[in-house]
Amino acid sequence: MNDHKITKTYEQINEKIARGEAVVVTAEEIIGIAKEHGIVEAASQVDVVTTGTFAPMCSSGAFINIGQSKPLVRTSKTWFNNVPAYSGIAAVDCYLGATQPCDDDPLNKRHPGEFNYGGGHVIQDLVAGKTVEIRAESYGTDCYPNRRIEKTMTLKELPNAMLVNPRNAYQNYNCAVNRSDRIKYTYMGTLKPGMGNANYSTSGALSPLFNDPYLKTIGLGTRIFLGGAQGYVTWTGTQHKSAVDRGLNGVPLGPAGTLSVIGDLKQMSPDWLVGQSIRGYGCSLSVGLGIPIPILNEEILKYTAVSDEEIFTQIVDYGYDYPEGVSRSYGQVSYAELKSGTIMVKGQQISTHPLSSMVKARKIAELLKSAIRRSKFLLGQPQHLFVQQ
């Protein structure tokens, strides 16, 4: 499709944003605009469509430099509020993972565990400006003789801290049910036996990668809303898959694309990075993430105009199939059905429950829209696209 009726470049759109003239709407608002005016007319009017999602994104964490001590130290073990961070890097760098529980957590010894405090909670406490207890150990060397340090610091006092999430913004995810006869405590929430409930976790029509299903505008260097600040897409995320079953609109019918992202933790906010305690499963971090989609042509606009009725996912059994690694779908449902509150699975009516906040996702898309309209947020032109042509 090279013969587009409308073509715009990143430079042209950024110039309009800088002049405060860019037309920006959210991925929910564009649906009605495209229906009313048609995709070509809508693409000529609208410059940017904003998206948003807010949900637990377990593959998240932060690289933190805790600063040197006297005598010098090369930390080999580091704890933040008793939550261990990976320290196999030099010298006082470490990586604090969102799902790492604190060292004295009873875990699932008394099932289901509560997982009250972990890496995600430390990250939230840091961005909230709270003081964090740091403890580190080392084996000692000639150049770094110190073997043990203890100190309390705030995020402001830490020399560097960056949020580096290897897998965020999953493009679609399973709808979870439990076909066993026992209650199951999963990362998809609590699942009652005999398909007592169905849990799902995406923001549907607002979700970033549903609005650019082939990642035609999202690549290395795409500027995004991340944790309340401006961040960047660095690569595809772990478990990223592009060769998947898709609907006629290009939207994957099950879990597919993912993104790895980066941003300065010091500029982020506890409203958009929230520690999670998932009963019986573990700790995590809910991440607020939004991506602006530049309307380069009417084809891109058509992708952004996708509605909940046209986005589908698979119903997966977390009672037996998922833990055993059995790949099986108990049916396909649209996000419009999931958001309605009930679905039918194998003749049984089941209540549906989200794990992803639509209230917060909408707020992200609105914040991003207003920042772009006020020339506070310029588009980052990708330096590399992940699309395989």
Added chain:
Amino acid sequence: MYAKIVILKFPPEVAQKALVCQLVKKYDLLFNILSAKISSRKEGVMVMEISSTSRAGFKKGIAFLKEQGVRVSSPEHQIFKDEEICTHCGACTAVCPTQALYIQRPGMEVLFDKEKCSVCEMCIVTCPTRAMGLFTKKTNALV
């Protein structure tokens, strides 16, 4: 419709009597049993929601239970939702047995209807951000 959640304690001498069914038969009340147990000492404890078309009808039913030797109290604790902490994710709605926690469509906000809450405390341990808590209210006379 007047509805209230009550805790009924049946001493061993009345635990064997058919009393709760009389609420329907004699007093035209509806009940929904939320929890029922009989201890090793043969004492019964039942938590139920009783609803009536009028407050007066409800009172008559409660007075009848008391006459029969049933000890009636209301839940001492109440659940609250901290609106500052809630992210409106919806995880609690999957475990709430009385739909006191529910999703308002199409906005998808998570709302809490205290009147429907049976104080089962499932939401407290399920809420991933720990927005749900328990507080003790002053025990007020039921009737």
